[in-house]
Amino acid sequence: MAKRIDVSGLSAYYGGFRAIDDISMNIEPRTVTAFIGPSGCGKSTFLRTLNRMHEVTPGGRVEGKVLLDDENLYGPGVDPVSVRRTVGMVFQRPNPFPTMSVYDNVAAGLKLNGVKKKSDLDTIVEKSLRGANLWNEVKDRLNKPGSGLSGGQQQRLCIARAIAVEPQVLLMDEPCSALDPISTLAIEDLIGELKERFTIVIVTHNMQQAARVSDRTAFFNLSAVGQPGKLIEIDDTERIFSNPSVQATEDYISGRFG
Numbered sequence: 415m416a417k418r419i420d421v422s423g424l425s426a427y428y429g430g431f432r433a434i435d436d437i438s439m440n441i442e443p444r445t446v447t448a449f450i451g452p453s454g455c456g457k458s459t460f461l462r463t464l465n466r467m468h469e470v471t472p473g474g475r476v477e478g479k480v481l482l483d484d485e486n487l488y489g490p491g492v493d494p495v496s497v498r499r500t501v502g503m504v505f506q507r508p509n510p511f512p513t514m515s516v517y518d519n520v521a522a523g524l525k526l527n528g529v530k531k532k533s534d535l536d537t538i539v540e541k542s543l544r545g546a547n548l549w550n551e552v553k554d555r556l557n558k559p560g561s562g563l564s565g566g567q568q569q570r571l572c573i574a575r576a577i578a579v580e581p582q583v584l585l586m587d588e589p590c591s592a593l594d595p596i597s598t599l600a601i602e603d604l605i606g607e608l609k610e611r612f613t614i615v616i617v618t619h620n621m622q623q624a625a626r627v628s629d630r631t632a633f634f635n636l637s638a639v640g641q642p643g644k645l646i647e648i649d650d651t652e653r654i655f656s657n658p659s660v661q662a663t664e665d666y667i668s669g670r671f672g
């Protein structure tokens with residue numbers, strides 16, 4: 415079930431370039447944390463260090479610790495594949511497996527995890543699609559290609575796929591940036607429901623969205639192009655948007671830069 419994240423002294427590199435520097439933060443279970451900050455400040459990079467996706471990039475390297483409850487994801491002997499199963503991810507562009515049906519998109523991860531019985535798969539596929547608020551729209555077209563759905567439906571399909579394997583943490587990198595306002599609100603409602611079961615981290619450029627969906631907000635910034643991104647502050651969302659501790663945060667959220 416939902417886990418607590420405890421990051422300390424985390425830096426991430428692309429070859430010799432340090433993209434983020436010395437980040438520490440705690441994230442409580444069953445909360446939504448929003449990452450905000452100008453383009454290039456390392457939000458996506460940091461998000462990908464939370465499920466060991468960063469090191470998939472050639473030259474990608476991480477220093478520091480990420481504890482999930484008490485286990486260091488970067489500890490010796492930890493299998494990155496099992497980390498990615500525990501910490502799921504939803505990307506900016508909906509990316510259903512193009513040749514697969516709606517059903518198979520959701521079932522794919524379960525099959526990899528060894529679930530074989532058709533009745534078990536049926537149950538979890540339905541539960542996940544219901545969980546992603548998509549069931550009613552697709553229940554009559556489960557065998558049609560996932561790529562035939564609308565953008566907003568595809569994104570909810572990707573969320574269904576991510577939650578089917580029962581992760582404990584769900585990372586979302588600008589999950590609504592390709593969506594219309596109605597689909598965006600549908601995803602935001604869904605995030606509100608999912609946080610009862612998961613620990614959620616969402617990157618967004620939409621300040622209203624951060625204010626609407628998150629309990630905590632982390633502001634990242636970089637001092638100049640080519641410099642590493644840093645965590646400037648993290649606090650209750652209400653406080654970040656009403657009375658942040660740092661001037662740069664206020665300037666950013668009020669649209670004075672970025």
Ligand SMILES: Nc1ncnc2c1ncn2[C@@H]1O[C@H](COP(=O)(O)OP(=O)(O)OP(=O)(O)O)[C@@H](O)[C@H]1O
Binds near residue numbers: 433451452459460471
């Ligand atoms: N694959 C890569 N190889 C080399 N440098 C990279 C790579 N991906 C990102 N970077 C660099 O790392 C820094 C942080 O990038 P990142 O994508 O994490 O920023 P971001 O805050 O998510 O930006 P945006 O808001 O535009 O998505 C940037 O300077 C970027 O150019």
Ligand SMILES: [Mg+2]
Binds near residue numbers: 459587
């Ligand atoms: Mg990004």
